[in-house]
Amino acid sequence: MTSKWRRLTDRLTGKTEPEPLWTEGVPDHLDVPIREWLYDVLSHYDMAQPVAVRLKLPSRILKARDPYAELAVLDDPKNPMLRLEVIDATLGCVQQALQGAAWQHIQTAASYVRQLEGILREGDSAFTVSEDGSGLERRMDETLHATYDKAVEAGASKADTAANHLRAAFTEAYGIKPDPSAAYSRAIKAVEAVANPLFLPNAPEPTLGKVRAHLDQGRHKYEMVIADKTGAPADIDAIVAIVSLLWHGQRDRHEGGPTSAPVTLEAAETAVHTAAILVHWISSDSIRKK
Template sequence: MPIRDWLYEVLRGYGMSTPVAVRLKLPSKILQSRDPSAELSVLNDRMKPMLRLEVIDATLGCLHQATQGDWNARRAVVSYAQQLEGILREGDSAFTVSEDRSGLEHRIDETLHATYAKAVEAGAEKAQTAGDHLRAAFSNVYGLKPDPSAAYSRAIKAVEAIANPLFLPNAPEPTLGKVRSHLDQGRHKYEMAIADKTGAPANIDAVVAMISLLWHGQRDRHEGGPTTAPVTQEAAETAVHTAAVLVHWLSTGSIRKK
């Protein structure tokens, strides 16, 4: 009932029934009813158990899109999103409102989410695109309809946004693979901010290993190879969080020249 009431208020108050129905390609009879907002707010289908969630997700998405650039409207959207998040949290929902309030995401451990948020903040301070790519990767992997391939691709781009200008400032076509080679061949030139067991700055073996894991793990980057394979959900989740750690380390000087 709280979700139903929230949906009805938002759909009716912002005229979102039509864009939501169109986005979800719902039957036209819904919009032809006396009160489309009421129809959508109670819409359910035993054959499509995710339909209610899809309506909520589409409502957030359409509302986010419709209020871009309107700061007064955006404040109201924030308020509605907070109301919804409160309902979901109190109801122990497996879903949460996304950071940009444009849809739903699978809820993850709060500590893990805080680590990701710190990485986004640190990355954005160095390169805005790093934060943007990391946010997109997170949404792609934890969204209502996950896209593992897109999530993995954006995870790599997030690291490249920081690593390419840092390690390959003059390269005409820098890639994460070239960064990996640069660090692999120049291990003696760099060190970590953290100490090893002797108390000296640790070597960058862990960084090279993580970048290698991220670079080689994207098995759908090229077609036709003997090891080409679709990116799994588990691989994409691993890639996104590996990228978050790398973005944070690279942005905060955890890897430095000797």
């Protein structure tokens, strides 16, 4: 969610377009709030060493008189994402340190997370805190995020692994260091987690490709809950097309072929949202046997 606030001059002139998001690093207007937040969290949880080690930072950071202050203002003109990486690593280290901690300590950490999210949102940063508070991710359009949330919820009702794979796919696609190949692979696994048991319950080695073939060859056996233009249940052509798109689009599944190619970030993001739709439809019985 981005900030809903508008400048007085924008309100007076009727401007309704949202402010552009800051897509790289920590802009000047967020420098002080971020610096103060980082210092508070790093010092409160004594996280200078874990963060410096995780990011493989030079030893001068920990040798400094105040390592927390050094980390809080750390910048590198050659790596404008460095401050965001420090924030991301700090969130991850705190999350790891709090595993099994008392309730009040977990609540304090949650308060820090809410404070950071408020800073990023009001400052129109393109980054936000991940759902589990363990790191940063790129901010997604609210409508798309709502679709993703519904898919995770629906997938979890059928198989925990579907929801887990979908969350992992989202993190790999929208994290501050995206891994398109991993995101695409996880997206397919999320769909397989709900589709394989439903369509190929007895198959020894079910895959999304086999699900696609099963549906393609058995179109007459299934229907959609949504109606077609005649008012009858629609056929499953759309499902077959979407599954085929997702399956065939993973061009890095095998190496050495004439159409093999690395997965782009844009393709990975599309795959994640395609998988979310399929997981939601399959989990909510939008496709059924006749």
